[in-house]
Amino acid sequence: MYGGGLLRSPVFLLAVGHSCVDVYQGAVAALVPFFVAERAYSYAAASGIVLAASLLSSVVQPLFGALTDRWALPWLLPVSTAVAGIGIALSGTGGAYALTLATVALSGVGVAAYHPESARVARRASDGSHTAMGWFSLGGNLGFAAAPLLVAGVVGIGGLRAAPLLVVPAALGGVLCVLALRAIRGTGGGAPKNVRAAGRDDRASFLKLCLAVICRSLVFVGLSTFVALYARQRVSGGQLTGSAALFVLYAGGAIGTVVGGRLAARRDRVRVVNGSYAAAVPAVAGVVFVPGPAFYVFVALTSAALYVPFSLQVTLGQDYLPTRIGTASGVTLGLTVSVGGVAGPLIGAAADATSLGTALAPLIVFPALAWLLTRTLPEPEAPPQEVTKSLVQNVS
Incomplete structure (x- = not known):
């Protein structure tokens, strides 16, 4: 499946569809400099837009995970992809701040609905392979990486009024989701509804893992919200300088995800x-304190370091809660990942009162806390292949 037939495999289709969805997570941060420039939003107001998407997604995504533990909801994949795209497309059509918040929040709901079911389906299609799940996560990271380029190409040229063109990836992603589900049906994928894996939940380890992922989220969302604006100060450039920094932040994550999957196959x-x-x-410290072109090097190192554990934390969460796979996916991909958006307005307010560099400096502490939290985590035993196949409800 992962050799010559990769392009036709469900994992590949899901990975590309994942990239089409995660474009809209990356697009929120990529739009922030344009909201500041065209609508004169303050740092705090601009970061509130990121909060609108991430906070609602944080709350809703575990709920969708719990639903997918009870019922097969394959139709969520194409529908949620469409909702994510429509929300971002509408965000540039009205100047009212409340309308911008509402449309971005709508996109966040679409993203939230997509991830728990897609993670379950991807793990079924990959037969539990960490490498294959790494490729699935890579798709999302490439979507993140493409977002600043897409936004710069569309909104940078046509202004916020051109934002409706950003719906195109959602149209493509919806089609790919349908094709992936058909491909899984064609291989006889799926299992009876409400089948749960054998094993006992390790809730203490799951909670500790979630706290570590929250620390990661605070760093990544904080940087993704402000790195484009901060780059213009550190490298002394214009909009292109900021878009390049955001691209490096997301592209480095794509590399980190692949490396993480390969390392997990050996250790x-x-x-x-x-x-x-x-x-x-040290990578985050370099982003905050090192000026000049070296700034981009530390952005790339930070991104890779934060993304090496990304797909691994999803499968760890699933193995710590083997009887609640959908819930585990919803929490690790949703609540703990998106909760970092809560820090955005705090960083923005601190930046308005002091400087952006001063406001970003506390982010250095959070990777250290995540390191302390994960030091004592146990390595769960991987479930047998036949159990892994039963983790996803019938997609037909």
Whole structure:
């Protein structure tokens, strides 16, 4: 499946569809400089837009995860993709701040609905392979990386009034979701409804993992919200300088995800996750304090260090809660990932009162906390293949 037939495999289709959805997560931060420029939003107001998408997604995504633990909801994949795209497309059509918040929040709901079911389906299609799940996560990271380029190409040229053109990836992603589900049906994928894996939930380890992912989220969302604006100060450039920094932040994550999957195939996941957080501490410090072109190097290192554990934390969460796979996916991909948006307005307010560099400096602490939290995590035993296949409800 992962050799010559990769382009026709459900995992590949899901990975590309994942990239089409996560374009809209990356697009929110990429739109912030344009909202500031065209609508004169303050740092705090602009970061509130990121909060609108991430906070609603944080709350709703675990709920969708719980639903997918009870019922098969394959139709969520194309529908949620469309909702994510429509919300971002509408965000540039009205100047009212409340309308911007509402449309971005709508996109966040679409993203929230997509991830728990897609993670379940992807794990079924990959037969539990960490490498294949890494490719699925890579698709989302490439979507993140493409977002600033897409926004710069569309909104940078046509202004916010051109934002409706950003709906195109959603149209493509919806089609790919349908094709992936048909491909899985064609291979006889699926299992009876409400089948749950054998094993006991390790809630204490799951909670500790969630706290570590929250720390990661605070760093990544904080940087993604302001790195484009901060780059213009550190490198002394214009809009293109900021878009380049955001692209590097997201593209480095794509590399980190692939590396994480390959490392986990040779070593246990917990060691890989713990080591990546240790490496993130000096990398984030470099982003905050190092000026000039080297700034981009530290942005790339930070991104890679934060993304090496990304797909591994999803499968760890699933293995810590084997009887609640959908809930585990919803929490690790939703509540703990998006909750970082809460820090955005705080960073923005601190930046308005002091400077952006001063406001970003506390982010250095969070990778260190994540390192401490993951040091004592146990490595769960991987479920047998036949159990892994039963983790996803019937997609037919």
